[in-house]
Amino acid sequence: xxxxxxxxxxxxxxxxxxxxxxxxxxxxxxxxxxxxxxxxxxxxxxxxxxxxxxxxxxxxxxxxxxxxxxxxxxxxxxxxxxxxxxxxxxxxxxxxxxxxxxxxxxxxxxxxxxxxxxxxxxxxxxxxxxxxxxxxxxx
Amino acid sequence: xxxxxxxxxxxxxxxxxxxxxxxxxxxxxxxxxxxxxxxxxxxxxxxxxxxxxxxxxxxxxxxxxxxxxxxxxxxxxxxxxxxxxxxxxxxxxxxxxxxxxxxxxxxxxxxxxxxxxxxxxxxxxxxxxxxxxxxxxxxxxxxxxxxxxxxxxxxxxxxxxxxxxxxxxxxxxxxxxxxxxxxxxxxxxxxxxxxxxxxxxxxxxxxxxxxxxxxxxxxxxxxxxxxxxxxxxxxxxxxxxxxxxxxxxxxxxxxxxxxxxxxxxxxxxxxxxxxxxxxxxxxxxxxxxxxxxxxxxxxxxxxxxxxxxxxxxxxxxxxxxxxxxxxxxxxxxxxxxxxxxxxxxxxxxxxxxxxxxxxxxxxxxxxxxxxxxxxxxxxxxxxxxxxxxxxxxxxxxxxxxxxxxxxxxxxxxxxxxxxxxxxxxxxxxxxxxxxxxxxxxxxxxxxxxxxxxxxxxxxxxxxxxxxxxxxxxxxxxxxxxxxxxxxxxxxxxxxxxxxxxxxxxxxxxxxxxxxxxxxxxxxxxxxxxxxxxxxxxxxxxxxxxxxxxxxxxxxxxxxxxxxxxxxxxxxxxxxxxxxxxxxxxxxxxxxxxxxxxxxxxxxxxxxxxxxxxxxxxxxxxxxxxxxxxxxxxxxxxxxxxxxxxxxxxxxxxxxxxxxxxxxxxxxxxxxxxxxxxxxxxxxxxxxxxxxxxxxxxxxxxxxxxxxxxxxxxxxxxxxxxxxxxxxxxxxxxxxxxxxxxxx
Numbered sequence: 001x002x003x004x005x006x007x008x009x010x011x012x013x014x015x016x017x018x019x020x021x022x023x024x025x026x027x028x029x030x031x032x033x034x035x036x037x038x039x040x041x042x043x044x045x046x047x048x049x050x051x052x053x054x055x056x057x058x059x060x061x062x063x064x065x066x067x068x069x070x071x072x073x074x075x076x077x078x079x080x081x082x083x084x085x086x087x088x089x090x091x092x093x094x095x096x097x098x099x100x101x102x103x104x105x106x107x108x109x110x111x112x113x114x115x116x117x118x119x120x121x122x123x124x125x126x127x128x129x130x131x132x133x134x135x136x137x138x139x
Numbered sequence: 140x141x142x143x144x145x146x147x148x149x150x151x152x153x154x155x156x157x158x159x160x161x162x163x164x165x166x167x168x169x170x171x172x173x174x175x176x177x178x179x180x181x182x183x184x185x186x187x188x189x190x191x192x193x194x195x196x197x198x199x200x201x202x203x204x205x206x207x208x209x210x211x212x213x214x215x216x217x218x219x220x221x222x223x224x225x226x227x228x229x230x231x232x233x234x235x236x237x238x239x240x241x242x243x244x245x246x247x248x249x250x251x252x253x254x255x256x257x258x259x260x261x262x263x264x265x266x267x268x269x270x271x272x273x274x275x276x277x278x279x280x281x282x283x284x285x286x287x288x289x290x291x292x293x294x295x296x297x298x299x300x301x302x303x304x305x306x307x308x309x310x311x312x313x314x315x316x317x318x319x320x321x322x323x324x325x326x327x328x329x330x331x332x333x334x335x336x337x338x339x340x341x342x343x344x345x346x347x348x349x350x351x352x353x354x355x356x357x358x359x360x361x362x363x364x365x366x367x368x369x370x371x372x373x374x375x376x377x378x379x380x381x382x383x384x385x386x387x388x389x390x391x392x393x394x395x396x397x398x399x400x401x402x403x404x405x406x407x408x409x410x411x412x413x414x415x416x417x418x419x420x421x422x423x424x425x426x427x428x429x430x431x432x433x434x435x436x437x438x439x440x441x442x443x444x445x446x447x448x449x450x451x452x453x454x455x456x457x458x459x460x461x462x463x464x465x466x467x468x469x470x471x472x473x474x475x476x477x478x479x480x481x482x483x484x485x486x487x488x489x490x491x492x493x494x495x496x497x498x499x500x501x502x503x504x505x506x507x508x509x510x511x512x513x514x515x516x517x518x519x520x521x522x523x524x525x526x527x528x529x530x531x532x533x534x535x536x537x538x539x540x541x542x543x544x545x546x547x548x549x550x551x552x553x554x555x556x557x558x559x560x561x562x563x564x565x566x567x568x569x570x571x572x573x574x575x576x577x578x579x580x581x582x583x584x585x586x587x588x589x590x591x592x593x594x595x596x597x598x599x600x601x602x603x604x605x606x607x608x609x610x611x612x613x614x615x616x617x618x619x620x621x622x623x624x625x626x627x628x629x630x631x632x633x634x635x636x637x638x639x640x641x642x643x644x645x646x647x648x649x650x651x652x653x654x655x656x657x658x659x660x661x662x663x664x665x666x667x668x669x670x671x672x673x674x675x676x677x678x679x680x681x682x683x684x685x686x687x688x689x690x691x692x693x694x695x696x697x698x699x700x701x702x703x704x705x706x707x708x709x710x711x712x713x714x715x716x717x718x719x720x721x722x723x724x725x726x727x728x729x730x731x732x733x734x735x736x737x738x739x740x741x742x743x744x745x746x747x748x749x750x751x752x753x754x755x756x757x758x759x760x761x762x763x764x765x766x767x768x769x770x771x772x773x774x775x776x777x778x779x780x781x782x783x784x785x786x787x788x789x790x791x792x793x794x795x796x797x798x799x800x801x802x803x804x805x806x807x808x809x810x811x812x813x814x815x816x817x818x819x820x821x822x823x824x825x826x827x828x829x830x831x832x833x834x835x836x837x838x839x840x841x842x843x844x845x846x847x848x849x850x851x852x853x854x855x856x857x858x859x860x861x862x863x864x865x866x867x868x869x870x871x872x873x874x875x876x877x878x879x880x881x882x
Binding site: 017018020021030033043044045046049050051052053054055056057061072073074075082107 | 148150151155159211212292298300301356358359442445446449450453462464466467468469470471656657658660661662695
């Protein structure tokens with residue numbers, strides 16, 4: 001008996017940085033009709049030193065991003081995690097949720113930014129233990 | 140967010156919290172100022188540092204109590220704002236922000252001095268009226284570098300911070316021990332008297348700025364109830380001890396004239412003493428220490444200032460646009476950039492002494508206010524104020540803190556006091572000119588006064604109400620459903636919004652059957668979406684006639700009534716104006732779990748039989764919502780020239796007349812006709828309503844509207860009269876907890 005092939009979009013993990021990123025990603029993803037979407041925002045912790053933004057602000061940014069996702073996917077679930085390494089956190093949450101794929105829109109940033117904050121897109125694609133889908137920019 | 144996640148957000152242990160305080164405090168102060176201090180005060184300079192520490196300690200105690208009660212971003216500014224209201228909050232916020240900028244500029248100039256001492260370059264270039272020395276040039280470069288680091292949000296500097304603090308403490312410890320070995324009382328330069336002691340304290344006080352910053356990161360501290368006071372008080376005690384020992388070394392381990400000699404030669408006193416005690420290695424260590432200290436203090440101050448901006452933005456004292464987070468770096472880049480600009484300006488414009496003392500003055504103002512805030516929080520007995528740490532010897536401690544902080548200001552150079560006063564006045568001006576109309580925050584103090592206005596002396600009450608903020612945008616939320624009634628609802632909403640200078644937001648809730656998923660609906664209910672957009676467009680056109688700012692949105696939901704309540708909360712509505720009849724018809728909720736929802740804001744429910752505000756009947760018995768009803772009546776009178784009749788039904792006609800007169804005066808409806816009848820309330824209302832075109836009915840009990848909407852209660856009067864009925868219910872009192880600790 002052959003099994004039904006696994007569906008890449010059955011349980012999607014959607015890492016979002018902010019509302020604009022969330023909106024853009026959700027818009028591009030919508031036509032592909034994933035079954036279940038979980039939006040994830042990782043608050044980057046300093047761990048032993050104060051964060052860049054206060055906890056309240058980080059959470060406000062996350063909630064805005066989640067609302068933006070829900071404009072396209074009204075029953076999307078959401079998670080906030082506080083971790084030092086953003087990409088590792090995304091990979092761990094994907095494992096925890098047994099996501100079928102991690103879906104994101106790579107951010108366009110200059111060489112300098114990539115140098116200073118690390119090339120996250122590359123890190124995600126090379127260290128993930130699940131399929132990673134890089135969406136194109138929709139416009 | 141789950142409890143576990145909330146705990147993860149706290150990752151600062153007691154040591155980390157302590158090093159934040161110590162790292163910020165041990166900065167340019169101890170590496171730059173001791174020479175000047177000894178020059179001015181002789182060996183009394185040791186006492187100056189001790190006195191400074193003592194003054195700081197009082198404030199540290201108060202800050203610890205406030206910090207355990209209100210661990211929110213913003214620290215000292217936040218406490219003052221909550222306790223004393225936004226007028227003082229404006230002063231505290233601006234003083235704190237500018238004070239940190241001045242202090243950072245001072246640290247960077249110190250940094251510049253150390254760079255110059257290392258590389259021995261001494262140039263001066265004139266740029267217009269200002270002489271840019273090499274010191275300042277290095278300071279500017281350093282400032283740009285540190286601001287840049289914060290802008291980009293490099294985490295690595297954070298870990299470095301802890302290492303730096305440990306290194307600094309070690310260097311100073313070695314220095315002190317070496318000095319102790321050679322100390323001789325005969326070396327002490329003579330004390331120069333009490334006044335120089337006090338003025339010197341004013342100058343060096345900048346060395347103690349930093350312990351309050353621990354409270355501004357209180358949300359991230361583990362077990363803050365215990366660790367916060369330990370960190371705050373501990374850092375002050377530790378740093379005071381270090382400072383005094385260093386000063387003793389500098390005063391007692393070298394010959395009397397040595398320091399003066401070094402100051403004259405323009406060399407850094409502490410470095411030269413180090414060279415004398417420990418040779419070139421000692422000098423190098425201290426030079427390195429000076430660089431690290433100034434750098435870490437500047438870094439910490441820039442971070443702290445962005446937190447203050449965030450807190451001020453949250454309270455709308457400054458525009459929240461200031462706190463926008465950078466999409467890539469995740470930092471509040473605008474706040475950091477502006478603070479950086481200020482720092483650069485101050486470096487160019489000010490001398491070391493000016494920067495240090497101005498930074499001190501502004502912080503002393505905050506410290507004084509902080510102590511007062513503590514007293515206010517305790518005395519007004521704010522119920523939700525529950526600190527886990529209590530200052531010893533209340534009220535002596537905060538009173539001493541207030542008096543000493545303000546008193547020290549008096550011993551600072553008049554020019555600096557003058558500048559400080561100008562800044563304070565500027566902050567006051569800022570409040571009246573900008574913040575007052577935008578901030579919704581009311582201080583505990585003014586609430587206390589106004590609640591007891593009949594018992595308080597007149598001038599105090601008028602002062603308190605005079606400076607009350609009237610801010611926060613007034614938002615009227617209109618859930619539209621039925622196209623027939625949409626115009627009436629919008630008209631009513633706009634009339635209210637107009638009177639309150641507010642905005643109208645229309646929402647249309649498309650109810651989706653439970654079996655259908657919301658996604659499916661969102662994608663497939665094209666017809667519904669189109670109808671919704673038409674409906675909202677019509678609403679927009681109607682609102683356009685009134686020139687009221689308007690927003691609209693469509694919401695897909697499985698629920699209808701609950702969604703309205705949620706939307707009111709989420710959209711921060713001050714009032715909801717909705718039609719009644721359509722919602723109760725297909726009750727998608729099934730059984731209400733809780734029959735009484737807490738109303739998030741004032742609710743107006745309109746039984747629409749045509750909108751005609753010409754003759755309004757307002758029955759009242761002085762119930763809980765009568766104030767809201769009166770307000771609506773006034774709005775309609777203003778906007779449409781309505782004739783209002785106030786009706787009171789009572790057995791005793793005389794008493795009824797008296798009541799109604801008083802009520803009308805109290806609610807500013809003296810132009811209204813007053814009608815007193817006796818008999819059955821409902822019957823009298825129905826009789827009077829025959830002449831009326833609209834009846835405004837205040838809910839006689841809390842929770843009426845939500846029960847009405849769920850169909851579990853029927854108000855007879857509404858069914859019996861022929862005209863439209865507007866039912867009002869006031870928002871349930873938001874507990875102080877909600878007001879104090881956020882929505």
